[in-house]
Amino acid sequence: MRVYLRYAFKETFSNLWRNRMMTIAAVLTVAVSLSLVGGALLLKQSAAQASASWQRGTQVRVWMSSTATPGEVSSVKTQLAQMPIVKSCYYTTQLQDYNEARSTVPIDEFQALKVADMPTSFRCTPTVPTDALTVISTFLHQPGVLTVTAPVQQIREMSHTIRILQVVFLALAGVLLLSASVLILNTIRMAIFTRRREVSVMKLVGATNWFIRVPYITEGFIQGLLGSGVAMLAVWAFHVWYPLHNEFALDAAKVWGTNIVVLVVGAFIGSVGSAVAIRRFLDV
Amino acid sequence: MIKFENVSKTYKNGTPALTNISLDIEKGEFVFLVGASGSGKTTFLRLLLREELPDQGRILEAGRDIGSLPKWRVPYLRRNIGCVFQDFRLLPNKTVFENVAFALEVIGRPRSTVDNQVPQILDLVGLGTKSDNLPSELSGGEQQRVAVARAFVNRPLILLADEPTGNLDPTNSESIMALLERINRTGTTVVMATHDKALVDRMRRRVIELDRGELIRDQVRGVYGVEEGLAI
Ligand SMILES: Nc1ncnc2c1ncn2[C@@H]1O[C@H](COP(=O)(O)OP(=O)(O)O)[C@@H](O)[C@H]1O
Numbered sequence: 284m285r286v287y288l289r290y291a292f293k294e295t296f297s298n299l300w301r302n303r304m305m306t307i308a309a310v311l312t313v314a315v316s317l318s319l320v321g322g323a324l325l326l327k328q329s330a331a332q333a334s335a336s337w338q339r340g341t342q343v344r345v346w347m348s349s350t351a352t353p354g355e356v357s358s359v360k361t362q363l364a365q366m367p368i369v370k371s372c373y374y375t376t377q378l379q380d381y382n383e384a385r386s387t388v389p390i391d392e393f394q395a396l397k398v399a400d401m402p403t404s405f406r407c408t409p410t411v412p413t414d415a416l417t418v419i420s421t422f423l424h425q426p427g428v429l430t431v432t433a434p435v436q437q438i439r440e441m442s443h444t445i446r447i448l449q450v451v452f453l454a455l456a457g458v459l460l461l462s463a464s465v466l467i468l469n470t471i472r473m474a475i476f477t478r479r480r481e482v483s484v485m486k487l488v489g490a491t492n493w494f495i496r497v498p499y500i501t502e503g504f505i506q507g508l509l510g511s512g513v514a515m516l517a518v519w520a521f522h523v524w525y526p527l528h529n530e531f532a533l534d535a536a537k538v539w540g541t542n543i544v545v546l547v548v549g550a551f552i553g554s555v556g557s558a559v560a561i562r563r564f565l566d567v
Numbered sequence: 568m569i570k571f572e573n574v575s576k577t578y579k580n581g582t583p584a585l586t587n588i589s590l591d592i593e594k595g596e597f598v599f600l601v602g603a604s605g606s607g608k609t610t611f612l613r614l615l616l617r618e619e620l621p622d623q624g625r626i627l628e629a630g631r632d633i634g635s636l637p638k639w640r641v642p643y644l645r646r647n648i649g650c651v652f653q654d655f656r657l658l659p660n661k662t663v664f665e666n667v668a669f670a671l672e673v674i675g676r677p678r679s680t681v682d683n684q685v686p687q688i689l690d691l692v693g694l695g696t697k698s699d700n701l702p703s704e705l706s707g708g709e710q711q712r713v714a715v716a717r718a719f720v721n722r723p724l725i726l727l728a729d730e731p732t733g734n735l736d737p738t739n740s741e742s743i744m745a746l747l748e749r750i751n752r753t754g755t756t757v758v759m760a761t762h763d764k765a766l767v768d769r770m771r772r773r774v775i776e777l778d779r780g781e782l783i784r785d786q787v788r789g790v791y792g793v794e795e796g797l798a799i
């Protein structure tokens with residue numbers, strides 16, 4: 284076993300060096316393809332995260348008319364509290380509304396307002412933004428309710444866009460991964476094809492298939508690791524030099540999560556690719 | 568040592584290569600396999616290496632039916648068989664020493680054995696001083712001697728040679744033959760396919776002649792071609 288480990292180690296590195304043009308080709312193929320895969324995964328996560336944070340921020344507002352009775356107000360309040368689609372609500376008094384209007388309404392109009400004229404309101408956060416529409420339809424015609432408002436159009440557009448974005452980025456990552464696998468496999472196969480003579484000599488002197496296979500697999504594994512190492516740097520550089528903003532900004536943990544995926548995929552494609560590519564030449 | 572029982576082999580494309588061959592080769596024998604190109608000599612050797620399986624009949628080596636050998640045992644069978652080919656089949660990017668050492672590394676021999684055996688066998692084939700050269704730096708005759716060293720370094724029971732002198736001039740052919748004889752004298756069974764009439768005639772060893780896949784002559788102290796009055 285010791286003899287063999289030494290042999291496999293020596294063989295792996297001398298092959299990597301001896302076929303260095305092929306090594307470079309394989310490493311670059313892995314690097315370029317996996318950078319793209321990593322980039323697509325980052326964007327997908329970014330879209331998912333933006334949608335989540337944006338969902339947290341959507342509000343629907345139930346305005347009570349200034350003439351609403353305390354009974355009507357408390358009825359709306361209990362109903363809101365019992366709705367499972369409403370995550371949280373808080374009540375805005377006439378005075379709070381008046382103060383808010385100070386900064387949102389033009390100064391001359393504001394001077395005409397009195398605290399008693401102000402409507403009170405419930406600000407509610409639905410569990411999912413689209414639930415705002417249900418809240419609107421439930422309360423719009425209830426007694427004492429002045430109106431119910433929510434950024435309906437934006438809700439529709441955003442949730443649609445983000446769903447599409449996620450699907451697009453995920454599909455992109457999938458397609459890139461597939462083409463990366465094909466490219467990498469092909470590079471490895473070419474590298475092994477040039478050495479089929481060597482393999483046939485090994486078979487002739489009585490080498491077992493595993494004896495022949497292991498150095499090639501470790502070689503592919505190392506190429507995969509090197510390639511995905513470069514891809515990881517590229518993903519990191521993308522994150523640092525072209526950071527995404529606001530809701531789209533990703534934290535380092537997410538980037539490293541993506542990088543670990545890239546690393547595992549690279550090492551896996553490299554070693555399994557080699558094992559698959561060599562199979563054909565072992566069958567003598 | 569080697570026994571063919573009614574062996575026939577037809578390649579997938581329908582070419583019949585060997586037809587109903589039966590013969591016995593004893594341990595320690597030296598056998599020439601002769602016949603025109605395409606008569607089935609290489610196929611005969613490939614069957615012994617189990618690179619191909621016979622369609623009919625059985626082949627026994629050291630008493631074991633190699634057709635019933637499971638696939639994973641095949642490498643172990645080949646460790647008992649040394650091979651030499653017309654085109655040498657050395658690894659071009661390994662030195663002479665490494666090429667020979669390779670045959671020992673493959674079967675898991677420790678470094679000390681390799682360091683001990685390889686120089687010894689290279690001295691035997693007269694290449695002790697070239698152990699650090701690459702095959703491309705050697706003449707054809709020298710390359711073939713490296714191939715013989717590799718085939719013999721783990722002392723196989725059987726040595727197969729497929730036209731080993733086919734690419735060599737008479738002088739180099741002589742030295743390869745001398746080596747094969749020497750190996751044969753250690754008790755190794757040697758089967759050599761050849762076209763070289765002069766060699767076969769001079770050696771006076773057992774000759775098996777194939778013609779379009781059929782065994783047409785098996786002669787104890789034979790010559791290359793049947794001449795008038797010599798046929799048995
Ligand atoms: N791999 C192969 N596939 C198909 N036909 C083959 C193959 N190898 C040899 N043959 C055919 O089998 C016959 C015997 O060939 P071979 O054993 O190589 O003869 P020899 O070594 O005496 O020249 C020939 O007709 C040859 O064309």
Ligand SMILES: [Mg+2]
Nearest residue numbers: 608609610729
């Ligand atoms: Mg031949």
